[in-house]
Amino acid sequence: xxxxxxxxxxxxxxxxxxxxxxxxxxxxxxxxxxxxxxxxxxxxxxxxxxxxxxxxxxxxxxxxxxxxxxxxxxxxxxxxxxxxxxxxxxxxxxxxxxxxxxxxxxxxxxxxxxxxxxxxxxxxxxxxxxxxxxxxxxxxx
Amino acid sequence: xxxxxxxxxxxxxxxxxxxxxxxxxxxxxxxxxxxxxxxxxxxxxxxxxxxxxxxxxxxxxxxxxxxxxxxxxxxxxxxxxxxxxxxxxxxxxxxxxxxxxxxxxxxxxxxxxxxxxxxxxxxxxxxxxxxxxxxxxxxxxxxxxxxxxxxxxxxxxxxxxxxxxxxxxxxxxxxxxxxxxxxxxxxxxxxxxxxxxxxxxxxxxxxxxxxxxxxxxxxxxxxxxxxxxxxxxxxxxxxxxxxxxxxxxxxxxxxxxxxxxxxxxxxxxxxxxxxxxxxxxxxxxxxxxxxxxxxxxxxxxxxxxxxxxxxxxxxxxxxxxxxxxxxxxxxxxxxxxxxxxxxxxxxxxxxxxxxxxxxxxxxxxxxxxxxxxxxxxxxxxxxxxxxxxxx
Numbered sequence: 001x002x003x004x005x006x007x008x009x010x011x012x013x014x015x016x017x018x019x020x021x022x023x024x025x026x027x028x029x030x031x032x033x034x035x036x037x038x039x040x041x042x043x044x045x046x047x048x049x050x051x052x053x054x055x056x057x058x059x060x061x062x063x064x065x066x067x068x069x070x071x072x073x074x075x076x077x078x079x080x081x082x083x084x085x086x087x088x089x090x091x092x093x094x095x096x097x098x099x100x101x102x103x104x105x106x107x108x109x110x111x112x113x114x115x116x117x118x119x120x121x122x123x124x125x126x127x128x129x130x131x132x133x134x135x136x137x138x139x140x141x
Numbered sequence: 142x143x144x145x146x147x148x149x150x151x152x153x154x155x156x157x158x159x160x161x162x163x164x165x166x167x168x169x170x171x172x173x174x175x176x177x178x179x180x181x182x183x184x185x186x187x188x189x190x191x192x193x194x195x196x197x198x199x200x201x202x203x204x205x206x207x208x209x210x211x212x213x214x215x216x217x218x219x220x221x222x223x224x225x226x227x228x229x230x231x232x233x234x235x236x237x238x239x240x241x242x243x244x245x246x247x248x249x250x251x252x253x254x255x256x257x258x259x260x261x262x263x264x265x266x267x268x269x270x271x272x273x274x275x276x277x278x279x280x281x282x283x284x285x286x287x288x289x290x291x292x293x294x295x296x297x298x299x300x301x302x303x304x305x306x307x308x309x310x311x312x313x314x315x316x317x318x319x320x321x322x323x324x325x326x327x328x329x330x331x332x333x334x335x336x337x338x339x340x341x342x343x344x345x346x347x348x349x350x351x352x353x354x355x356x357x358x359x360x361x362x363x364x365x366x367x368x369x370x371x372x373x374x375x376x377x378x379x380x381x382x383x384x385x386x387x388x389x390x391x392x393x394x395x396x397x398x399x400x401x402x403x404x405x406x407x408x409x410x411x412x413x414x415x416x417x418x419x420x421x422x423x424x425x426x427x428x429x430x431x432x433x434x435x436x437x438x439x440x441x442x443x444x445x446x447x448x449x450x451x452x453x454x455x456x457x458x459x460x461x462x463x464x465x466x467x468x469x470x471x472x473x474x475x476x477x478x479x480x481x482x483x484x485x486x487x488x489x490x491x492x493x494x495x496x497x498x499x500x501x502x503x504x505x506x507x508x509x510x511x512x513x514x515x516x517x518x519x520x521x522x523x524x525x526x527x528x529x530x531x532x
Contacts, residue, residue, distance in 0.1 A: 011273055031394065032274045038395060059295070059399070061287035062340040063279065068264040070279040075340075078280045080288055080394055089394040091288075093278050099340070104295055115278060127278065 008123055015127040016112060018050035020088065031088050050088055055081035055108045055130055058089065062099045069116055075099070081108055081130050096131035107133045145238050145381045146366035147528065148373075149178025149358035150490035155322040155351040155478030156255075163197050163253040163354075164209040170354035171210045171249055174490075178358040179372040183247035185237055186210070186217035189230030190251050190482035191517075193219070195265045197253050206249065216243075223269035224431060225517025226250065227485025228524030231357070232386045238361045245365075249356040250483030262350055266481070269518040271392040283347060283432070284339040285393060285519050290434040291341050292399050297449040301341055305332040306456045307433035308345050308475050314462075315472025318502030320487075322351045322478030348431045348473075353480030355487045363531075376532070379493045382510075383416025383527035385409060391521050402435075402520035405442040409514070409525045413444075416510075416527035420444040423527075424508035425495050426466040427488040429516040430473040439514050440468070443525070463506060470495070470503040485515030489526055496530040 013019040014033055021030045023037035024044040031050060036043050060079035070076055079094040079102075094102065095113060108130035115127045151173030153166050167188075175181065186207045193199045203217035222229035227250035234248035254262050266282045275285065294304065309329060315321035327345065335344040359381070360366055366378045387407035390396055397403055413419060420443060428443070430436030437451040445466065446454055454460070460468040471477040471491045474484060492511040494500040505511075511528045 007273075014274075015277070032271070032392065038390065059288045059292035061284045061291065061342075062337070063281055063284040063287075064336075064340070065259065065263055065281060065283065065338045066279060067267050067276065067281050068260045071260070073279060076279045076284075078278060078284055078288070080292075080399070091275050091278065091280065091392065091394045125277070129278075 005123060008125060018090065018110070018128055020048050020050050021045040022048045029086050029088050031090060050083055050086060050090070051110050051128060053083040053085050054133065055083045055090065057094065057102065057104060057106045057108055058082050060094060060102055077102070079130065093129040094131070095129040109133050143239065143241070143361045144363055145235055146360055146363070147357050147379045147381065147489070147493050148360050148366055148369040149174040150356070150493050151177060152320050152355040152487055152490050153353055154320050155353035155480055158352045159256060163193070163199070163251055164205060166253065166352060166354040167206045167249060167251045168210045171247055171356040174247065174356035174358050177373070179369050181245055181358065181369065183212060183215065183358060184243040184245050185215055186212060186247045186249065187230045187234040187237070188217070188219045188249050188251060189226035189486060190219050191221060191223055191226050192252065192254065192265045192481065195268065196257050196262065206251065222522040223517035224429070224479070224481050225485060225515050225522035225524060226482035227487070228515030228526070229386065229485070229517070229522060231485060231489055231526060232384055232524050234359055235381055235384055238359045241361070244361050246359045247356055248359065248486060249354065250480070250486035251354045252480035252482045253352050254350050254481070255352050269521070274392055281339060283342055286432045286434060287339040287342045288393060289399060289519060290432065293434055294341065296400065297452070299452050301333060302329060303452050303456060304346065304433050305329050307430060307436050308332050310461065311430065311469060311473040311475035314470050314503045315476030318472050318477055321472045321476055322349055323472070323476040342432055346433050348475050348479035351478040351480050353478060353483050353487070355483050355490050357486060357490055357493065375497065377497060378531040379496050380529050380531050381526065382529045383412040383418070384524065385411025385415065386522070386524045387411070388522050389520055391518060393519060400438070400448070402438050402442045402516065402523065404520050404523040405439060405514060405516065405525070408523040409443045412525040412527050418510060418527060423466045423510050423512045425492060425505045425511035426468045427471060427492055427513045428469060428473070429484070429514055430469065430475050431479055433475070435516065436473065443514060462503060467505045467508070470500070470505055485513070485524060488513040488515055489528070492528050496528060
């Protein structure tokens, strides 16, 4: 095992539920969360969760030279997703899609996925990825 | 107020040195800087380095490199600011001299990458990004720059071919630079057909992985600088007229604007104000083109052109030799090479040689005012330095 177990235990809520902090002074949402607002410096913040919002794809990359530990997931699609209501931008994997199907502003939904595993005996890491919202006949745009 | 001058510079060629350790490379660079300054002994050493803990498995770097450079005992420490470590080390070294803590300070940079597996280097360089919220998902450092590159190309309608004129020109300049890692010309076709690293960035859009070390010697006061110039047979001085440093978020998601390097905007404004110059006064410029996109953004955010215009103007021939400013005649990070924590020191050494008229590669057109811009992360840190030639 190469990774610290407490680190992933500590971050489980921000990784599984996109826990963020909202500043009661300037109103901005901080993701990743911070006890001190990264925009105005206030420490008057409350927890909010962003895992129930759709997002739009702002930009993406298809990574062929992956960091150690992701060799079996090559090529890996990583995007920046802007959530439709809060306008918060999340860096996350984009999944269930072919590279050539990706387009700017496509509508995405969050889904819990296995991200990586820490060797044979270590923790399996989960987190939020985004996948295209599948439209069926009769759906409105 | 005491003025600060650069009186010596030294660099190693950038490359793959299986036969030399980090301490050997560094001692070569600092020895040539000390010799260039007439043999004066530094009273303190500041070292820029990013990955020694991980890839050399070596901490205590300041003391180690001082010892193996014949400087055992002097104050010495490492400064880390990812790929911007060299610029940040210069910022610290300048402060030591300017404040009067020391009269003669060596600022060095060292990186030793190539003896490791590419996947291990990729992981080590990704430590510049947010481990808990970016690298956790498998993002590489090239991948993060690729996110910015695609957003830029989409917004302004540029193709991969439009972008490719940066690496093309850098290879041409590097072909004349004896210190360059990739001293050979290339073609648009080769750039476009090179293997993909993190789409839309291909191999030839990126700086190479290389080993290298560079050093500069700083002194306080014009009298001392004149004395050294006389002893080394020079009739001009190179003065540090301005320096600025700024930071931004490490993660890209929370940036004010994905396509503006706010740290570069802030650091450059500070440096310009301190030096009493504006972008239009700058004749020579070395920018941090770790990827073509960061080179283009640097030109925009340093104030040399408007947002979205750098690629078009570059392709039309702006910023080339003979223009004002002349940019990256060294070949840039793209082709001179990018020994991460040493890069900021290479840029300052190169700009110094250009001001002296001594650069051994493509020579600038007799510049008096030069600037360097060194960034760490995807614009997480920027240091901007303004150098001038003094008769």
